[in-house]
Amino acid sequence: MKIEQNFIANSFIASANSAMIPVYNPADGELVAQVPSATADEAIGAVKTAAQAQKSWRKLTSVERGAYLHKLADALLTHKEAIGTALALESGKSLEDATNEAVYAADITRYHAEWARRIEGEIIPSDSPSENLLLQREPIGVISCLIPFNYPVYTLLRKIAPALITGNTVVVRPSNNTPCSAFEIAKAVQAAGIPAGVVNILTMDHATAEIVCTHPKVGMITLTGSVGAGRKVLEYSQVNIAKSSLELGGKTPAIVEADADLQQAAREIVGSKTTNCGQLCTAVERVYVHEAVYDEFVSLLKQHMGERQFGDRAAQPAHMGPLVNDNARLNIHQMVERAIDDGAQLEVGGYIPEGQGHFYPPTLLTNCRQDMEIVQEEIFGPVLPVLKYSNAEEALELANDHQFGLASVIYTENYRTAMGMANNIEAGEVYINRTPADPYQGYHAGWKRSGLGGDDGKHGMLEFTQTRLVVQKY
Missing domain, CATH: 3.40.605.10 (Aldehyde Dehydrogenase; Chain A, domain 1)
Structure with a gap:
């Protein structure tokens, strides 16, 4: 010591x-x-x-x-x-x-x-x-x-x-x-x-x-x-x-359009959510998926989150590591439990593991609503709520209907959709077809709270x- x-x-x-x-x-x-x-x-x-x-x-x-x-x-x-x-x-x-x-x-x-x-x-x-x-x-x-x-x-x-x-x-x-x-x-x-x-x-x-x-x-x-x-x-x-x-704080929305590269989007969103056990202010915190690809994309998220292992990174460097302390873990788990009680469906994770260390598994929640705490409040952990939308205008409205405005993510192959959303989303940073990683020659500044x-x-x-x-x- x-x-x-x-x-x-x-x-x-x-x-x-x-x-x-x-x-x-x-x-x-x-x-x-x-x-x-x-x-x-x-x-x-x-x-x-x-x-x-x-x-x-x-x-x-x-x-x-x-x-x-x-x-x-x-x-x-x-x-x-x-x-x-x-x-x-x-x-x-x-x-x-x-x-x-x-x-x-x-x-x-x-x-x-x-x-x-x-x-x-x-x-x-x-x-x-x-x-x-x-x-x-x-x-x-x-x-x-x-x-x-x-x-x-x-x-x-x-x-x-x-x-x-x-x-x-x-x-x-x-x-x-x-x-x-x-x-x-x-x-x-x-x-x-x-x-x-x-x-x-x-x-x-x-x-x-x-x-x-x-x-x-x-x-x-x-x-x-x-x-x-x-x-x-x-x-x-x-x-x-x-x-x-x-x-x-941040509550980064990721909007996944029907024409997006779903494999890339799922892989990168799960990577963002599980890097440093989700303890990253620009990590994806809520996902809005077009109804035409919702079931397929949820399946991909579930697969990637289910495959992501966690544990002591001193022994297994590729694993997802721990949360900062047990209070953080308890708060996150209680948020998950309240979301389930409020109607969210648990797809994977959502439990406190046995043994030493402040670990929490990658957790996926579907059937979420915009007014849920899990969608409105920063989680700062490896928990991902998913919501469905019908068109780009609705997705943008949902993404902007929030107290935070730090970073945002858009997955689409249509440049008109990408630029229309980028020019109207209420956030200090917009990442198109990638997840956030602050370039130090850019400007990392949040809107709203x-x-x-x-x-x-x-x-x-x-x-x-x-x-x-x-x-x-x-």
Whole structure:
């Protein structure tokens, strides 16, 4: 069992708090580490350290900051085995998937490093002939980064890389379910020679996280998490009118038209729903199938879900792994039971397995209605409700009749249908004839309750800036 320390000003610091947060392997329940629960004074000290470091970090040229990010990407690759090993133990992912996540984190870090010469302002015409209006992009200051458990390595770099290239410094709170990989990332920060105080990583309870987020030196809070967590962050942001960037819940609809490649659609939808045990914000969460191919497609879904095995990925890397904890499993199972009580038909799965680990089988529900909880609320697990529709207009109406609008999926071979739906679906991302996998040069932003602001690409990078208008009279 490992004992971790918080990372402040490029050093690992023993906490004054004797209370520790246990970290368990969700595949077997084994205690794999204990991490410190930062005190309020330690958290405030980290914010002050970041604020002091930001004064000199922002004065570096963006090219100099980019050079540091390239070094960080190199260090992440050098440390990828250690990061992957920690992540596999705390998340139940296979070692290969966990190590690859570190590689993807290096990729997105390098992507943002390459923005060094591309962070642009604007020259705006003035009403006066002897005046220039210059709109500059400037850093915000200290950014509080709240990291989820499902892809904690990738998401951590997805947030800090754009924050750093634009001249900000960060205080990172990793998920208490998956914090050990964050401390391995801290070692890569050390190895890259990032100036002290630019990146600070601390584990803490909710009360201490609130202290960080409401500190007057924190200018922005960025969160990937649930709608409930997003509402809490909005409360925090009101204290000092801090900027918020929120990537929240999703309920991705997949529309399967009668002319779709049904084999491809079934295979990819089941893959989306069972990747990381369905713990993915853009995973397909509800399927609308044209009535002409409904029975055939349900049969294909049932076949693929029935064939998908689950278990400890340390022993069987090809299996679907566990849910994050037993509360998540119980909540999902209770949703399935309520759906069945409300008239849904269980086709496969739908039980709590015996033995260790927080496993839940791939589960398929048919005879679902639009008003059912299982269709309206995010499941965040390997459960797939299926509904029938008669025409494209009805499918679009059902897909849009929802509180969430993060991602969406359309399977059809008719480009008119595809573009008509793509231009009218109420979601921040539309994937045609494939399932979601956020390209980091795109823009990952949700509509409705799926969030505010967004991540990735030019627009995600600019979220970490504020503007200054310089009115230059001559």
